[in-house]
Amino acid sequence: MNSKTQNKIAIGTLYGVAGLVVLILLALLGYILVSGLPQLSWHFLTAPAKAFLKGGGVGVQLYNSFYLLILAMLISFPIALGAAIYLYEYARDNWVTTTIRTAIEILSSLPSVVVGLFGFLFFVVKLRLGFSILSGAFALTFFNLPLLTRSIEDSLRTIDLSQREGGLALGLSRWETITRVILPAAVPSILTGVILSAGRVFGEAAALIYTAGQSAPALDFTDWNPFNISSPLNPMRPAETLAVHIWKINSEGIMPDAKAISSGSSAVLVLAILIFNFAARYLGKRLYKRLTSA
Amino acid sequence: MSEEILTTQDLHLYYGEKEALKGINLNFTDKGITALIGPSGCGKSTYLRTLNRMNDLIPNVTITGTIKFKGQDLYAPSADTVQIRKEIGMVFQQPNPFPFSIYDNVIYGLRIAGEKDKEKLDAVVEKSLRQAAVWDEVKDHLHESALALSGGQQQRVCIARVLAVSPEIILLDEPTSALDPVSSSQIEATLLNLRHDYTIIIVTHNLQQASRIADRTAFFMNGELIEVDQTKNIFMNPAQKQTEDYISGRFG
Numbered sequence: 050m051n052s053k054t055q056n057k058i059a060i061g062t063l064y065g066v067a068g069l070v071v072l073i074l075l076a077l078l079g080y081i082l083v084s085g086l087p088q089l090s091w092h093f094l095t096a097p098a099k100a101f102l103k104g105g106g107v108g109v110q111l112y113n114s115f116y117l118l119i120l121a122m123l124i125s126f127p128i129a130l131g132a133a134i135y136l137y138e139y140a141r142d143n144w145v146t147t148t149i150r151t152a153i154e155i156l157s158s159l160p161s162v163v164v165g166l167f168g169f170l171f172f173v174v175k176l177r178l179g180f181s182i183l184s185g186a187f188a189l190t191f192f193n194l195p196l197l198t199r200s201i202e203d204s205l206r207t208i209d210l211s212q213r214e215g216g217l218a219l220g221l222s223r224w225e226t227i228t229r230v231i232l233p234a235a236v237p238s239i240l241t242g243v244i245l246s247a248g249r250v251f252g253e254a255a256a257l258i259y260t261a262g263q264s265a266p267a268l269d270f271t272d273w274n275p276f277n278i279s280s281p282l283n284p285m286r287p288a289e290t291l292a293v294h295i296w297k298i299n300s301e302g303i304m305p306d307a308k309a310i311s312s313g314s315s316a317v318l319v320l321a322i323l324i325f326n327f328a329a330r331y332l333g334k335r336l337y338k339r340l341t342s343a
Numbered sequence: 344m345s346e347e348i349l350t351t352q353d354l355h356l357y358y359g360e361k362e363a364l365k366g367i368n369l370n371f372t373d374k375g376i377t378a379l380i381g382p383s384g385c386g387k388s389t390y391l392r393t394l395n396r397m398n399d400l401i402p403n404v405t406i407t408g409t410i411k412f413k414g415q416d417l418y419a420p421s422a423d424t425v426q427i428r429k430e431i432g433m434v435f436q437q438p439n440p441f442p443f444s445i446y447d448n449v450i451y452g453l454r455i456a457g458e459k460d461k462e463k464l465d466a467v468v469e470k471s472l473r474q475a476a477v478w479d480e481v482k483d484h485l486h487e488s489a490l491a492l493s494g495g496q497q498q499r500v501c502i503a504r505v506l507a508v509s510p511e512i513i514l515l516d517e518p519t520s521a522l523d524p525v526s527s528s529q530i531e532a533t534l535l536n537l538r539h540d541y542t543i544i545i546v547t548h549n550l551q552q553a554s555r556i557a558d559r560t561a562f563f564m565n566g567e568l569i570e571v572d573q574t575k576n577i578f579m580n581p582a583q584k585q586t587e588d589y590i591s592g593r594f595g
Contacts, residue, residue, distance in 0.1 A: 141402060211439035214397065215501070219452040220429030220508055229455055234442050 078319065085316025088309050094317070097267050098294070103306045107314050109265045112281060113288040114321075117182055117261060118251050120284065121189035126243065129194055133201035138227050157195035162255040164192045169259035180287040185261025192256045193246055200242030204235045237337035244329035248322040254292035262287030263297050291318050348373045348542055349394065349431075349512060354408035356389060356398070363389050365566040366408070371512075376534060376543040378557035378574065380550060382589065385563040387546045391514050394544065395431040396424050412512075431512040432505035437521055438497035440489035440504075445472075445481050448489045448500055452508040467507050475503035476533040495526020499533060506537075513537070515545040519552065531556050550590065554578050562586045 096106025168188030216226030275282040356364040379387040472478040477499035519527035561571035
């Protein structure tokens, strides 16, 4: 067999494999959207769920997903940012940083159900936070932290060393160089990483089943006092999210239209994540343009 | 001869075990241009970077000897690197403007130092860009990205950025080697404009450039300072055989 034929076979195989991946992806997306989109309506997106009757919606679950996402991001982003800046800008390569990096790697490959069980034992039971949004947000922080740290570190890595030298040579301190030169330049790429990880967090179920709980008490959207149990802002109430809802109605849903609700919820979830992804690209580009040409 | 603003005595620098500078004694008088020349790897850039402590960024570097700026030891434990680099600015081989507007690039140092007066900042931007001989080319797009400029313009904006912090000494590490000949000669003209107001130390691979702009020239080889003298003497009548060989293109 000559090298030309070899080349053709190799390229053919690669095209085949790539095509297969795209095909599987499209089939999955297509299935979810085709079976789910017909279920969507304003009522479905806003009404509370019903346990036994037809016609329930996912309003509370959808709201819970976003609220939990925002809380989890508020907790994990500053930690991840700090860790990434330390690891990339300050830390020298020695056993401490190697240990931290290894820990991050291991943490990032931890199955999310393990994170969930840990969250249950530690936050729910030990710290007595109960099944609550807060427990869920902490569990998601554990789940999210390694990937976010990695992605921010990668963003910092894309900024050339010459930028750091330029800052220092102007008489900026190291901290000023990082906060005033490196971070602004890295913002678009950091933002993209944050939004992409938000997509993962948004669709996460296993880590939340035992931490944020599987029940969604009715919310009173006129009560914004975070200390009231029916207030949407209360972080101590149990809060089933959309992804958990899908898991639950598929395993033990007894409403007559369980299948339709599950399809509809899946479509909402997938759409939300698609929107996150496109938003990440769009915002990243916009922001880069703005920041770089004032 | 005017007073000496920067002095180095018995300066050794090691990258790990490797000795890159082998005892440099070299002094710079106030104002004027000094060129550092020599073959690749001779230590001239390394030497330049010790003068404002840019080598601090590189791990495993050991430095012995003394460098004094106006009598103050740059490597004393109490030395403030931030302050040092405000007084001894640096321009690099690759133009490295920040990814912001031209205006923001020039005032960056000042703004971070806390200057807020818009009129003063405007004045500094114009003065610095004029000094760097790039004002006429960029004055109409000050608020556009500096990354959109040509390499030569970027490099002059980088010079302006350093001038805006009003340093006493400007170090330039092969500032024209990534530029085309026209841009290079514009940078040279810029430097000739600045030589009466600043002490300029420039590393260059281009011997003609050294002979065109430098008042004094220092020749480095293998981590040693071979010879330093008035540029005219170095090029017309070098005292050392090695200098003569290098100047006449027998190696390097």
